[in-house]
Amino acid sequence: MPIEPNYFQQYQHADIDELADVIGELLQNPITVEDADHKLIAYSSHGESTDEARWSTIMGRRVPEKVLTRLWKDGVFQELLTQDDPVHIPAKDEIGLGKRVAIAIRRGSDVLGYIWAQEVNRPITREDDEILRQAARVAVSRLIQRQGKRKAEEQRRKEFLWELLLGNHSSEAVIRQKADSLQMQLPTSYLICIIEAAGARLDQYLYPLLMRDKLLWVVDGSQIILLIGLSDTKKDKSDVLIRKVEQFLSDSLGKLEAHVTEGCQVIAGYGRDYKSYTDIVKSYREALHALKIKKLFPQENEGIHGYHELGIYRYLLQLKQWEEEQGYQNERLEKLRQYDRENQTTLLTTLETFLDAAGKVNKTAERLHIHINTLSYRLRRIEEIMRVDLDNMNQRAALYLELKIAKLDGEQ
Amino acid sequence: MPIEPNYFQQYQHADIDELADVIGELLQNPITVEDADHKLIAYSSHGESTDEARWSTIMGRRVPEKVLTRLWKDGVFQELLTQDDPVHIPAKDEIGLGKRVAIAIRRGSDVLGYIWAQEVNRPITREDDEILRQAARVAVSRLIQRQGKRKAEEQRRKEFLWELLLGNHSSEAVIRQKADSLQMQLPTSYLICIIEAAGARLDQYLYPLLMRDKLLWVVDGSQIILLIGLSDTKKDKSDVLIRKVEQFLSDSLGKLEAHVTEGCQVIAGYGRDYKSYTDIVKSYREALHALKIKKLFPQENEGIHGYHELGIYRYLLQLKQWEEEQGYQNERLEKLRQYDRENQTTLLTTLETFLDAAGKVNKTAERLHIHINTLSYRLRRIEEIMRVDLDNMNQRAALYLELKIAKLDGEQ
DNA sequence: TTTTCATTTGTGAAAATTCACAAACAAACT
DNA sequence: AGTTTGTTTGTGAATTTTCACAAATGAAAA
Numbered sequence: 001m002p003i004e005p006n007y008f009q010q011y012q013h014a015d016i017d018e019l020a021d022v023i024g025e026l027l028q029n030p031i032t033v034e035d036a037d038h039k040l041i042a043y044s045s046h047g048e049s050t051d052e053a054r055w056s057t058i059m060g061r062r063v064p065e066k067v068l069t070r071l072w073k074d075g076v077f078q079e080l081l082t083q084d085d086p087v088h089i090p091a092k093d094e095i096g097l098g099k100r101v102a103i104a105i106r107r108g109s110d111v112l113g114y115i116w117a118q119e120v121n122r123p124i125t126r127e128d129d130e131i132l133r134q135a136a137r138v139a140v141s142r143l144i145q146r147q148g149k150r151k152a153e154e155q156r157r158k159e160f161l162w163e164l165l166l167g168n169h170s171s172e173a174v175i176r177q178k179a180d181s182l183q184m185q186l187p188t189s190y191l192i193c194i195i196e197a198a199g200a201r202l203d204q205y206l207y208p209l210l211m212r213d214k215l216l217w218v219v220d221g222s223q224i225i226l227l228i229g230l231s232d233t234k235k236d237k238s239d240v241l242i243r244k245v246e247q248f249l250s251d252s253l254g255k256l257e258a259h260v261t262e263g264c265q266v267i268a269g270y271g272r273d274y275k276s277y278t279d280i281v282k283s284y285r286e287a288l289h290a291l292k293i294k295k296l297f298p299q300e301n302e303g304i305h306g307y308h309e310l311g312i313y314r315y316l317l318q319l320k321q322w323e324e325e326q327g328y329q330n331e332r333l334e335k336l337r338q339y340d341r342e343n344q345t346t347l348l349t350t351l352e353t354f355l356d357a358a359g360k361v362n363k364t365a366e367r368l369h370i371h372i373n374t375l376s377y378r379l380r381r382i383e384e385i386m387r388v389d390l391d392n393m394n395q396r397a398a399l400y401l402e403l404k405i406a407k408l409d410g411e412q
Numbered sequence: 413m414p415i416e417p418n419y420f421q422q423y424q425h426a427d428i429d430e431l432a433d434v435i436g437e438l439l440q441n442p443i444t445v446e447d448a449d450h451k452l453i454a455y456s457s458h459g460e461s462t463d464e465a466r467w468s469t470i471m472g473r474r475v476p477e478k479v480l481t482r483l484w485k486d487g488v489f490q491e492l493l494t495q496d497d498p499v500h501i502p503a504k505d506e507i508g509l510g511k512r513v514a515i516a517i518r519r520g521s522d523v524l525g526y527i528w529a530q531e532v533n534r535p536i537t538r539e540d541d542e543i544l545r546q547a548a549r550v551a552v553s554r555l556i557q558r559q560g561k562r563k564a565e566e567q568r569r570k571e572f573l574w575e576l577l578l579g580n581h582s583s584e585a586v587i588r589q590k591a592d593s594l595q596m597q598l599p600t601s602y603l604i605c606i607i608e609a610a611g612a613r614l615d616q617y618l619y620p621l622l623m624r625d626k627l628l629w630v631v632d633g634s635q636i637i638l639l640i641g642l643s644d645t646k647k648d649k650s651d652v653l654i655r656k657v658e659q660f661l662s663d664s665l666g667k668l669e670a671h672v673t674e675g676c677q678v679i680a681g682y683g684r685d686y687k688s689y690t691d692i693v694k695s696y697r698e699a700l701h702a703l704k705i706k707k708l709f710p711q712e713n714e715g716i717h718g719y720h721e722l723g724i725y726r727y728l729l730q731l732k733q734w735e736e737e738q739g740y741q742n743e744r745l746e747k748l749r750q751y752d753r754e755n756q757t758t759l760l761t762t763l764e765t766f767l768d769a770a771g772k773v774n775k776t777a778e779r780l781h782i783h784i785n786t787l788s789y790r791l792r793r794i795e796e797i798m799r800v801d802l803d804n805m806n807q808r809a810a811l812y813l814e815l816k817i818a819k820l821d822g823e824q
Numbered sequence: 825t826t827t828t829c830a831t832t833t834g835t836g837a838a839a840a841t842t843c844a845c846a847a848a849c850a851a852a853c854t
Numbered sequence: 855a856g857t858t859t860g861t862t863t864g865t866g867a868a869t870t871t872t873c874a875c876a877a878a879t880g881a882a883a884a
Contacts, residue, residue: 238743282739300806308743311810315731322730327694331650331720343860358805359771362840371863376842378861393770394712397809398723755830774870783833788872790831 004130008138016042016142023115023135027128030054032116033105033139035146036211038063041113049120052096070095072212080104081111081208086132088124100124103132105139109204111211112143157182158218161227165192165218167281175277184216187229189241192283193270193305194291195252196223197260205259209252223291225284228270241273242306249305267294271307289314296408300356312401320405330402332386339385347385348403350378355400359390416542420550428454428554435527435547439540442466444528445517445551447558448623450475453525461532464508482507484624492516493523493620498544500536512536515544517551521616523623524555569594570630573639577604577630579693587689596628599641601653604695605682605717606703607664608635609672617671621664635703637696640682653685654718661717679706683719701726708820712768724813732817742814744798751797759797760815762790767812771802 011022016033024031024044031044032054040061043054056064070092071077079087086103101124105113115135117124160182169175179186195202202224203210203217210217216227228248230241249268256266269290271283286307293313294301301313323329336348350368354375357363361379365372379390388395423434428445436443436456443456444466452473455466468476482504483489491499498515511531517524527547529536572594581587591598607614614636615622615629622629628639640660642653661680668678681702683695698719705725706713713725735741748760762780766787769775777787791802800807 311804311806312813313806314810315727315734315813318734319727319730322727345861356805358803358808360803360840361842372841373864374862377863381860391770391772392723393768393812394723394725396770397812398726400805400809401724401727757831772870773872784871785834786832789833793830 007131007134011138016139017045019135019139019142020044021046023117023131026131026135027117027124028121029124030118030120032057032118033113034063034116035113035143036111036150038068038114041143041146050118051098051120053098054116054118056096064095067095067097070097076102077212078208080114081211084133086129101128101132103136105136105143107140107144107147109207110147111207112140112147115139153182157184157216160184161216161218161225164277164280165225165284167278170278172276172278179277185231186277187227187231189238189273189275190227190229190277190280190283191241191245191271191273192280192287193226193228193245193249193268194223194284194287195226195249195256195266195268196291197256197266198222198264199261202256205256206252209248209255213248225287227280238273245270246305265298267291268305269294269307270305289317292317297404300404312404315401316404316408319401320408323405330406332388332399333402333406336382336386345378347378347382350375351382351399352403354379354390355396355403359396416546419543419546423550428551429457431547431551431554432456433458435529435543438543439529439536440533441536442530442532444469444530445525446475446528447525447555448523448562450480450526453555453558462530463510463532465510466528466530468508479507479509482509488514489624490620492526493623496545498541513540513544515548517548517555519552519556519559521619522559524552524559527551565594569596569628572596573628573630573637576689576692577637577696579690582690584688584690591689597643598689599639599643601650601685601687602639602641602689602692602695603653603657603683603685604692604699605638605640605657605661605680606635606699607638607661607668607678607680608703609668609678610634610676611673614668617668618664621660621667625660637699639692650685657682658717677710679703680717681706681719682717701729704729709816712816724816727813728816728820731813732820735817742818744800744811745814745818748794748798757790759790759794762787763794763811764815766791766802767808767815771808 007026008019008022011019014022020031020033020042021044024046030046030050032040033042034057035041040057040063043058053064053067056067068077071089074092076087076089080102081104084104084106086101088101089097089099091097091099099119101117101119103115104111105115115132117128117132160178163169164175169178176186195206199222202222203219206224209215210226213228218225228241228245230244249270253266253268260266269287271286271290274280274283290305290307290310293310293316294304296316297313301310304310307314333348336351340346340348350364353367354361354364357367361372361375365375368375370378382388383390386399388399390396390399419438420431420434423431426434432443432445432454433456436458442458442462444452445454446469447453452469452475455470465476465479468479480489483501486504488499488501492514493516496516496518498513500513501509501511503509503511513529513531513536515527517526527544529540529544572590575581576587581590588598607618611634614634615631618636621627622638625640630637640653640657642656661682665678665680672678681699683698683702686692686695702717702719702722705722705728706716708728709725713722716722719726745760748763752758752760762776765779766773766776769779773784773787773791777784780787782790794800795802798811800811802808802811
């Protein structure tokens with residue numbers, strides 16, 4: 001294994017612009033250095049020919065949105081964020097992006113920025129990777145200061161989000177003002193989403209996704225709390241936002257479940273969407289509620305994350321509390337339970353399966369692995385014992401509710 | 413028309429025992445005088461032959477229970493309580509009751525007692541009716557005193573019931589003690605039932621029924637509040653009591669609806685059954701709740717009176733209040749309503765009918781007078797517009813609840 | 825005016841449901 | 855042992871549900 005030369009020994013104290021030039025000379029190609037937010041930091045100043053993407057980046061002092069979107073979509077950033085080596089990117093003519101190589105500038109797990117090397121004068125090969133690796137290492141100290149400021153800003157934004165979540169601000173105007181002062185642009189429509197995974201470094205695993213969508217987030221114990229929003233859309237906004245959240249969740253849950261240790265589960269829930277930022281407390285509470293219900297009824301709410309999708313489960317805790325206050329106990333259910341105990345039958349399970357299957361005998365019998373006539377016999381017995389009419393929607397719905405409420409007590 | 417003689421002119425100041433003897437002589441038959449509670453007041457003292465019923469009555473100082481039950485069942489008391497003329501009663505050998513004639517002693521609408529004339533020495537004919545009529549009139553003054561005492565006692569019992577209903581007593585022991593001091597025997601199992609009919613003299617119309625079952629009751633505005641109980645039964649008590657209440661209600665509602673003016677409706681509700689008398693407040697509140705719900709959802713709860721039968725309606729008011737507190741508004745329902753408005757369709761009604769029919773398409777289409785395929789088309793549209801899955805019980809039940817909650821706001 | 829779209833109704837066939845009736849089985853009781 | 859009781863499964867027929875497809879309607883749009 002040959003010892004690689006130390007390309008940047010004599011430039012340890014050069015400033016970032018000079019560094020860009022040096023890299024450019026080493027690779028004989030145009031160089032761009034960006035921070036983690038894709039704002040332009042430096043670029044090599046030789047008058048080489050360049051592509052539209054680089055030109056726009058330099059003119060706008062930031063990488064154009066459509067380029068970023070495309071690179072996220074193609075998984076380029078995912079690669080950059082998770083590995084130390086340079087990533088070779090083929091040309092993408094539709095967005096005016098020529099062939100190039102990029103590497104992340106990182107300290108520990110934090111990504112401070114990126115170095116981009118366009119391939120126009122000569123191809124950049126695997127042999128050049130070491131140059132870029134060293135360049136990224138040298139660039140770190142140059143970006144730390146900037147990063148420090150960014151971190152502090154982000155810290156203040158996170159604190160602001162906590163204030164919003166806890167409802168410390170009562171006036172919409174004050175909130176908007178503070179957001180402005182923190183240079184945040186609040187989405188016109190938003191909701192709160194929580195992902196929980198015990199024992200996993202949530203923010204680390206989700207980092208690429210969080211960056212991609214530029215989300216505002218805070219970590220609370222084993223939960224990560226996200227503010228997800230939409231800024232522009234005019235109509236059907238609710239649907240679009242929810243689709244975006246579901247997309248985000250399917251991305252992140254997939255990723256997390258791969259990383260997380262076997263035993264502990266990953267769950268997520270989100271509240272309803274609002275426009276006023278005084279309502280953020282509501283959305284947060286709703287997300288917490290959804291999470292709680294998903295823990296209590298995992299099977300029943302599999303694949304469901306939104307508070308608005310909880311259906312009757314939304315009411316259960318409240319109703320249970322009310323029933324306790326009223327000193328109500330359900331005699332009919334108790335009767336069935338007793339019958340089951342005395343006769344070693346499973347009528348309660350039968351009833352629950354039947355109700356869960358929305359009264360479809362076929363599906364119920366199948367799930368219980370019993371003959372359809374057995375089911376019909378059992379249902380008749382249930383009606384006799386409980387003195388209910390299962391054809392009556394009121395009674396059916398009431399039973400359904402009471403059954404699920406009873407499950408909350410672990411009465412099974 | 414012959415002028416009837418005044419049979420009792422010379423006995424205007426005779427005491428009640430003497431009066432019994434006089435009537436006995438006039439009719440040449442054994443006479444018994446009882447108060448409204450069937451306690452023996454006086455009886456003719458001639459040594460005539462008599463039947464088992466009269467003998468038991470005199471020995472026990474009260475008409476035997478089985479005789480009373482039978483006479484109530486045969487409608488004899490109903491007649492006696494509602495008409496001024498004597499009632500001729502055929503022999504009922506099974507209960508040791510010989511042929512006899514009876515008349516109520518009444519002042520205005522109050523029944524103070526009864527005169528019984530057994531037919532053993534000679535038949536009592538229609539010509540003798542006038543004798544009994546006059547006898548009843550003369551007896552009135554003799555019973556008024558006694559009646560006064562009874563009224564006062566009843567008044568104190570009613571006050572006691574009010575105290576129980578309002579929960580003024582917290583200790584079971586104190587309640588039992590006070591009941592003893594009022595010479596009331598509290599049923600071991602009881603419930604509170606309320607009948608409401610605006611503008612009807614409830615207690616008057618129900619008088620025979622109230623007397624028959626010896627119920628404790630109070631009137632509150634247009635409501636009559638009843639304590640209905642069972643004393644002895646050991647098992648299945650809940651069912652028996654509820655059957656008794658339903659029987660009572662079908663009797664009384666039938667009677668009331670005949671009497672009451674067209675416009676105003678008669679409604680009834682009852683709470684759950686309890687054993688401890690500190691729970692009477694609960695049963696009363698439950699009865700009131702049932703009544704309230706029946707007013708809000710008359711069709712939905714037709715033929716239902718018991719709090720335990722309300723099903724989901726039991727929860728509605730609570731849930732509505734909760735939703736208001738949470739500031740929740742159901743967007744999916746609103747979407748459907750809006751669609752209906754914009755397209756002059758009736759999808760909301762369709763949905764409600766479908767849910768009310770527990771998902772039976774046949775029944776639904778029939779009720780809506782539409783083709784079954786029209787219904788299936790509409791249901792598909794509803795699922796599209798609301799983005800729900802009507803085959804999913806959770807969503808179905810949630811929609812059902814939300815629909816009924818929405819009806820509370822008159823949103824229809 | 826034609827065209828389009830949402831809605832309603834019809835037809836027919838496969839699948840599911842309901843119902844009555846009977847046989848098989850095991851556990852409990854006499 | 856036989857009997858009773860509660861439960862499960864099977865058979866067959868009538869009815870209902872589901873689904874795909876087509877035709878008719880009427881109102882709005884081009």
